[in-house]
Amino acid sequence: MFLEQLTLRNYRNYEQGDWQFKNKVNVILGENAQGKTNVMESIYVLAMAKSHRTTNDKDLIRWDEDYAKIEGRVGKKNGSTFLQLILSKKGKKARLNYIEQAKLSSYVGHMNVVMFAPEDLNLVKGSPQIRRRFIDMEIGQVSPMYMHELAQYQKVLQQRNQYLKLLQSKKQTDETFLDVLTEQLVQLAAKITLKRYEFIELLQTWAKPIHAEISRGNEQLAIHYRPSIDVLDKQQLSRIVEAYNDKFTKIKTKEIERGTTLIGPHRDDLSFTINEKDVQTFGSQGQQRTAALSLKLAEIDLIFSEIGEYPILLLDDVLSELDDFRQTHLLDAIQGKVQTFVTTTSIDGIEHRVIQDADVYEVISGQMIKR
Numbered sequence: 001m002f003l004e005q006l007t008l009r010n011y012r013n014y015e016q017g018d019w020q021f022k023n024k025v026n027v028i029l030g031e032n033a034q035g036k037t038n039v040m041e042s043i044y045v046l047a048m049a050k051s052h053r054t055t056n057d058k059d060l061i062r063w064d065e066d067y068a069k070i071e072g073r074v075g076k077k078n079g080s081t082f083l084q085l086i087l088s089k090k091g092k093k094a095r096l097n098y099i100e101q102a103k104l105s106s107y108v109g110h111m112n113v114v115m116f117a118p119e120d121l122n123l124v125k126g127s128p129q130i131r132r133r134f135i136d137m138e139i140g141q142v143s144p145m146y147m148h149e150l151a152q153y154q155k156v157l158q159q160r161n162q163y164l165k166l167l168q169s170k171k172q173t174d175e176t177f178l179d180v181l182t183e184q185l186v187q188l189a190a191k192i193t194l195k196r197y198e199f200i201e202l203l204q205t206w207a208k209p210i211h212a213e214i215s216r217g218n219e220q221l222a223i224h225y226r227p228s229i230d231v232l233d234k235q236q237l238s239r240i241v242e243a244y245n246d247k248f249t250k251i252k253t254k255e256i257e258r259g260t261t262l263i264g265p266h267r268d269d270l271s272f273t274i275n276e277k278d279v280q281t282f283g284s285q286g287q288q289r290t291a292a293l294s295l296k297l298a299e300i301d302l303i304f305s306e307i308g309e310y311p312i313l314l315l316d317d318v319l320s321e322l323d324d325f326r327q328t329h330l331l332d333a334i335q336g337k338v339q340t341f342v343t344t345t346s347i348d349g350i351e352h353r354v355i356q357d358a359d360v361y362e363v364i365s366g367q368m369i370k371r
């Protein structure tokens, strides 16, 4: 799939912008703080209905304006889809082919993007939150139901934490309602855990050969999902439910003492090993970068295998962070099949053959013009 057209209105430092893009590499060039990342972010938001760098939608609205609008047309094998998002102080409205979507989970998934930004280089070594966000965004793109379940989970989790606080402070002594909330939480937690198991398994099958190739056959990458329960039969939802139930029963007193939910998908993590050694602890910076790149390339293949279309690739300020060998590998992997947006402050850091075939856009203070 590819983004044929993008329109911005009052988005960050863009008052108005309208562009037609081709299904090729698009280089976005500009000095710092001119609005390169803002364009990349707007494409991401159009696809995911949320930003990769802020949880507050109000940040996306141009200062002193009431609303922001992002519109785009995505060309696919079987026709095209028109997407529109309007963000205002009251909330957001999402339309697909001019029809308003009551739920964001029915909107997300019609346009697929893979974003590779400098913070992704921290995917391996950074906080577990970064890795959880990575998993959630990726599963969400191929399984809208997952996003819905995740939102439900967050809601019940919040309620449960509030009730645990009441029990902790003894403002409430009745534990029956806690049990009801635990039951609801377990059902959702188990579905999320199952999807995460499946996703990591799939991601790993794609990432392994890619990593082996980039490391010239020297490194074997493995990805390990670390949920807060132990379960032998990872494919069985009922087994996962059982494991959560057992663990919640065991830690009930402790949870009341602490006044918070101590286990569940909100505490999950991933770990990575190279040749069976933990990358977080022992990996060099180069190995971590290779692992991050392998995961991103694996995502592209995974999305293709799931939906039969390549996603749109957003490389924000990251290409020049990769050495020549990794750049070459990345470019070979996407060449001619994946529409790619690349931001950079200087063309010098990017391989000549990319620039040669690319459309180049220049950004100066919220205006993007094709060169």
Ligand SMILES: Nc1ncnc2c1ncn2[C@@H]1O[C@H](COP(=O)(O)OP(=O)(O)OP(=O)(O)O)[C@@H](O)[C@H]1O
Binding pocket: 011, 012, 013, 014, 030, 031, 032, 033, 034, 035, 036, 037, 038, 039, 058, 059, 060, 061, 062, 063, 317, 345, 363
């Ligand atoms: N809501 C907003 N309204 C208006 N301007 C905004 C808003 N949010 C951010 N900006 C402006 O956008 C600019 C930053 O743009 P962006 O993050 O896209 O930079 P960039 O071109 O990617 O630069 P760098 O190379 O440093 O990453 C800043 O000038 C900032 O003041």
